[in-house]
Amino acid sequence: xxxxxxxxxxxxxxxxxxxxxxxxxxxxxxxxxxxxxxxxxxxxxxxxxxxxxxxxxxxxxxxxxxxxxxxxxxxxxxxxxxxxxxxxxxxxxxxxxxxxxxxxxxxxxxxxxxxxxxxxxxxxxxxxxxxxxxxxxxxxxxxxxxxxxxxxxxxxxxxxxxxxxxxxxxxxxxxxxxxxxxxxxxxxxxxxxxxxxxxxxxxxxxxxxxxxxxxxxxxxxxxxxxxxxxxxxxxxxxxxxxxxxxxxxxxxxxxxxxxxxxxxxxxxxxxxxxxxxxxxxxxxxxxxxxxxxxxxxxxxxxxxxxxxxxxxxxxxxxxxxxxxxxxxxxxxxxxxxxxxxxxxxxxxxxxxxxxxxxxxxxxxxxxxxxxxxxxxxxxxxxxxxxxxxxxxxxxxxxxxxxxxxxxxxxxxxxxxxxxxxxxxxxxxxxxxxxxxxxxxxxxxxxxxxxxxxxxxxxxxxxxxxxxxxxxxxxxxxxxxxxxxxxxxxxxxxxxxxxxxxxxxxxxxxxxxxxxxxxxxxxxxxxxxxxxxxxxxxxxxxxxxxxxxxxxxxxxxxxxxxxxxxxxxxxxxxxxxxxxxxxxxxxxxxxxxxxxxxxxxxxxxxxxxxxxxxxxxxxxxxxxxxxxxxxxxxxxxx
Amino acid sequence: xxxxxxxxxxxxxxxxxxxxxxxxxxxxxxxxxxxxxxxxxxxxxxxxxxxxxxxxxxxxxxxxxxxxxxxxxxxxxxxxxxxxxxxxxxxxxxxxxxxxxxxxxx
Numbered sequence: 001x002x003x004x005x006x007x008x009x010x011x012x013x014x015x016x017x018x019x020x021x022x023x024x025x026x027x028x029x030x031x032x033x034x035x036x037x038x039x040x041x042x043x044x045x046x047x048x049x050x051x052x053x054x055x056x057x058x059x060x061x062x063x064x065x066x067x068x069x070x071x072x073x074x075x076x077x078x079x080x081x082x083x084x085x086x087x088x089x090x091x092x093x094x095x096x097x098x099x100x101x102x103x104x105x106x107x108x109x110x111x112x113x114x115x116x117x118x119x120x121x122x123x124x125x126x127x128x129x130x131x132x133x134x135x136x137x138x139x140x141x142x143x144x145x146x147x148x149x150x151x152x153x154x155x156x157x158x159x160x161x162x163x164x165x166x167x168x169x170x171x172x173x174x175x176x177x178x179x180x181x182x183x184x185x186x187x188x189x190x191x192x193x194x195x196x197x198x199x200x201x202x203x204x205x206x207x208x209x210x211x212x213x214x215x216x217x218x219x220x221x222x223x224x225x226x227x228x229x230x231x232x233x234x235x236x237x238x239x240x241x242x243x244x245x246x247x248x249x250x251x252x253x254x255x256x257x258x259x260x261x262x263x264x265x266x267x268x269x270x271x272x273x274x275x276x277x278x279x280x281x282x283x284x285x286x287x288x289x290x291x292x293x294x295x296x297x298x299x300x301x302x303x304x305x306x307x308x309x310x311x312x313x314x315x316x317x318x319x320x321x322x323x324x325x326x327x328x329x330x331x332x333x334x335x336x337x338x339x340x341x342x343x344x345x346x347x348x349x350x351x352x353x354x355x356x357x358x359x360x361x362x363x364x365x366x367x368x369x370x371x372x373x374x375x376x377x378x379x380x381x382x383x384x385x386x387x388x389x390x391x392x393x394x395x396x397x398x399x400x401x402x403x404x405x406x407x408x409x410x411x412x413x414x415x416x417x418x419x420x421x422x423x424x425x426x427x428x429x430x431x432x433x434x435x436x437x438x439x440x441x442x443x444x445x446x447x448x449x450x451x452x453x454x455x456x457x458x459x460x461x462x463x464x465x466x467x468x469x470x471x472x473x474x475x476x477x478x479x480x481x482x483x484x485x486x487x488x489x490x491x492x493x494x495x496x497x498x499x500x501x502x503x504x505x506x507x508x509x510x511x512x513x514x515x516x517x518x519x520x521x522x523x524x525x526x527x528x529x530x531x532x533x534x535x536x537x538x539x540x541x542x543x544x545x546x547x548x549x550x551x552x553x554x555x556x557x558x559x560x561x562x563x564x565x566x567x568x569x570x571x572x573x574x575x576x577x578x579x580x581x582x583x584x585x586x587x588x589x590x591x592x593x594x595x596x597x598x599x600x601x602x603x604x605x606x607x608x609x610x611x612x613x614x615x616x617x618x619x620x621x622x623x624x625x626x627x628x629x630x631x632x633x634x635x636x637x
Numbered sequence: 638x639x640x641x642x643x644x645x646x647x648x649x650x651x652x653x654x655x656x657x658x659x660x661x662x663x664x665x666x667x668x669x670x671x672x673x674x675x676x677x678x679x680x681x682x683x684x685x686x687x688x689x690x691x692x693x694x695x696x697x698x699x700x701x702x703x704x705x706x707x708x709x710x711x712x713x714x715x716x717x718x719x720x721x722x723x724x725x726x727x728x729x730x731x732x733x734x735x736x737x738x739x740x741x742x743x
Contacts, residue, residue: 610739612674616665 007056007067010082012049013092014131017042021124028117036107039120043103043127047096050089057089058489065492068137077197083137086493090331091134091256091263094338098255099127101464105346106247108461109353119159123251126152130256134263138199139188142264146184146228149257150177156252157244169240176237180227184264187220204270218271218278221264222285229261230312231289231319236559238312242304246349249304254311254341259334262315265322266331269494273325282323283404287415290316292556294422298429299552301545302359303348306430310385311341313423317400320412326403327494332486333400336392336475340384343468347371347378350461351434355443361433362541363441373462375435377469382431384472386424386517389510395476402509406499413504420513424520432528437537643695650691658684669734671723675716682712 020042024035031038056067066085073079084092103123110116129152133145151174158170190213192198195206210217225231230238241253252258265272265282272279293313300306314337321330350371352359368375384391387398401416479486504512527533533540554560607618657680664677686705693701727733 608741610742612735612738613666613669620662620666 007053007069007082007084009049009053009056010067010069010084010135013046013053013084013096014082014128014135016045016049017124017128017131021121021128024117024121024124028115028121031117033111033116035117035120036103036110039124040100040103040107042124043096043100046127046131047093047100050084050092050096053084054089057084058086077192078140079138079197079199080141081137081199082135083200084135086489087263087266087331088134090335090489091259092131094335095127095130095134095256098338098342098468099123099251101467102247102251102255102342102346105250105349105461105464106245108458109247109349110245115159119156119245122152122155122159123247126156126252126257130260133260137201139184139191139203140198142267143181143184143188146224146260147178147181149252149260150174150181150228153177153241153252153257156248157241159244159248163243166243169237169243173237173241176234177227179234180224183220183223183227187217187224190217190220200267204268207270207274210271214271214275215278218268218275219281221268221271222261222278222282225261225264225282225319226285227261228264229258229315229319231261231285231316232292233558233562235289235293235312236555236562239300239305239308239555242302242308246304246345246352249308250342250345250349253308254345255338258311258315259318259338262318262322262330262334265319266327266494269322269325269327272323273495279323279325279407280409283320283409283412284323286316286318286320286323287404287412287419288316289313290320290419291415291422292316294419294426296552296555297426298422299548299555301362303351303361303364303430303434304345304359306361306426307341307344307348310344310423310427313419314341314385317397317416317419320416321400321403324404324407324409324412325497326400326407328487328490329396329399329403331490332479333393333396335478336384336396336472339468339475340381340392340472343377343381343465343472344385346461346465346468347374347381350374350465353461355441358441358443361430362538362545364434364439365437365441365537366435366439368435370439373465377465377472378431378435380469381472382427384476385427386521387420387513388517389514390473390476392472392474392476395479398506398510398513399479401513402506405502405504405509417512417516421516421520424517425524428521428524429528432524433537433541436529437534440538440541643691647691647695650687654684654687654691657681657687669736671719671726671733671735674735675719675723678719679712679716682708 020038023038023042024031028035053067058065066083066088068084069082071080071082103120106119106123110119113119126149129145129148131145133142133149136142136145154170154174154177157173158167160166188198191203191210194210194213195203197203197206207214223234227234238253238258242249244253272282290313293309293311293316297306297309297313300309314333318330318333318337321327321333323330351364351367351374354367354371355364358364380391384393387394397416397420401413401420404410404412404416478484528537551557661677661680661684664680665674668674668677686708689701689705689708693699693705723733726738730738
């Protein structure tokens with residue numbers, strides 16, 4: 001380690017959000033809207049502290065990099081500590097930096113909600129949990145953070161607990177996430193059984209000791225990653241999670257929590273590098289998820305659900321990147337995605353706010369003039385997610401797609417290119433339908449939102465969106481050049497490899513991606529933004545929604561299959577136990593015992609007739625029996 | 638055995654005690670008046686006492702005498718408790734027929 005044993009600044013990064021959560025939780029009713037100041041400061045301070053820790057986190061001595069702080073040792077093999085190395089540094093910066101912007105935005109978005117202090121308490125708690133996840137230097141600490149972010153996600157999806165659909169979504173997200181938590185637990189069991197330690201450093205130094213269990217360890221770790229990062233087939237909770245407030249979707253279900261799976265795979269690269277079949281599995285699942293998410297994004301009309309499927313698709317890219325072994329590329333895509341996706345969600349939040357909680361893009365249109373900040377910021381972000389040259393997503397997506405080819409997965413390369421085209425199409429579809437043409441809804445432009453009379457100043461929501469829009473442009477410039485800052489940052493984190501040259505060079509890949517993306521944008525333009533299309537927009541959109549293929553509307557039947565495979569059998573089992581096993585078998589056994597003793601008692605009760613004289617007679621009879629017995633014995637002797 | 642210590646044969650004592658004992662048993666089983674029943678129990682105690690004394694004299698063993706005192710003590714205690722119960726029952730029901738006092742019927 002660069003700094004081994006003691007780096008107390010890590011405590012500031014780690015615990016200040018928890019303190020904010022506790023204060024907001026305990027004194028919420030008294031704090032009311034001042035909770036926003038405490039809540040935002042509790043994220044801003046760790047962000048500054050993380051920046052201050054930059055040098056410590058990136059310095060290296062020998063093979064190891066980063067700053068380390070011991071916490072305690074529970075028992076031999078169970079040493080807990082905090083670790084800030086380039087990988088966790090990038091995550092911590094996004095969590096606290098983007099997190100701070102989203103907290104500031106929430107001040108405006110949640111201003112008229114009466115439970116604003118509870119909201120900020122949950123948000124701070126989430127940041128604390130996420131920092132626990134990425135700062136832990138061991139698998140158990142990671143799993144604790146892993147579970148806590150799931151809990152925070154549950155709290156925040158179900159934040160508006162008076163909406164039954166939100167509660168159902170929260171429950172679904174929690175259940176699927178717990179499937180992943182349990183899988184990671186099994187992976188830890190296997191690692192501890194074979195290696196006898198839970199710290200990253202020890203486990204990765206003895207990967208060979210896992211021998212036959214290596215693939216299974218990777219598989220279980222990846223089930224956890226897939227559940228958290230909405231990878232097929234455990235992705236169905238993510239679109240439903242959009243029932244939470246929009247800042248929650250931006251922070252948890254776009255920028256940070258759902259990328260925890262990417263972090264896990266990137267963190268455990270020594271395991272994946274040692275198992276080719278695990279790499280193939282993760283890369284394939286990532287590619288499939290990217291494609292499926294993009295296809296499903298085409299069929300959605302709810303602005304947040306489109307963004308949810310695009311998140312799923314982009315995380316598919318990241319997982320594909322880290323899965324095939326292009327760790328730097330996958331992490332780079334996480335980095336740029338955090339900015340442009342948070343920007344998209346927050347911009348969508350401004351639109352939704354403007355239209356009194358309308359989320360259906362068929363009832364939007366012409367928002368360019370009504371929400372200009374959202375328009376420009378989201379334009380930059382849409383270009384970034386499509387991979388337009390010069391914007392952030394361009395650099396990272398290029399790396400991921402090219403990385404798949406470089407590491408010998410031409411099929412994933414093809415999937416990545418096709419997905420890039422579809423991504424450009426459905427993102428520009430959202431953009432054109434929302435912002436161009438004329439307004440198709442019925443919310444009066446001069447309306448006063450009914451939810452509350454007072455308003456936070458408008459700039460408090462516009463500014464974070466604008467900043468994120470700017471970063472959607474510039475974030476990719478860290479990855480330009482032959483030895484870019486990004487590669488220098490991770491020089492000692494990930495293995496350097498000399499890969500054989502491939503048939504299609506990086507320049508050609510960029511060209512192919514650009515053509516495919518341009519085609520996607522052109523189709524979207526032809527369908528939604530030509531003067532003819534805009535003039536007939538309501539009729540055309542209605543026709544499109546009627547003609548949407550059933551397979552896309554039913555989301556590739558994933559929910560139906562899960563329903564059929566797990567939910568229905570569980571319900572049937574429950575009914576079996578509820579209607580037969582419990583009342584007839586378990587209760588039946590108890591009732592049978594009762595009947596038996598009653599019957600027995602009915603016989604015995606004749607002896608207890610309350611008549612003193614009959615008792616006396618019984619005593620006499622007993623005594624007589626004894627007398628006769630001894631008399632007979634006497635004669636025998 | 639020293640026969641001169643027993644003016645009457647031992648068998649006579651045993652016979653008398655048996656007769657008294659079975660009179661007591663019959664009294665307890667047959668009569669419904671609790672006072673009579675208590676008296677019958679006294680009879681059984683005394684039959685036992687008679688046997689204790691007879692065998693003590695016959696076998697020159699003083700343990701029998703001592704046991705007789707014990708039996709008298711226990712009998713006195715039993716009579717006291719029994720009479721107390723009879724009084725309480727009589728107060729609450731104005732009737733002391735033991736067949737009527739059958740609250741503990743199962």
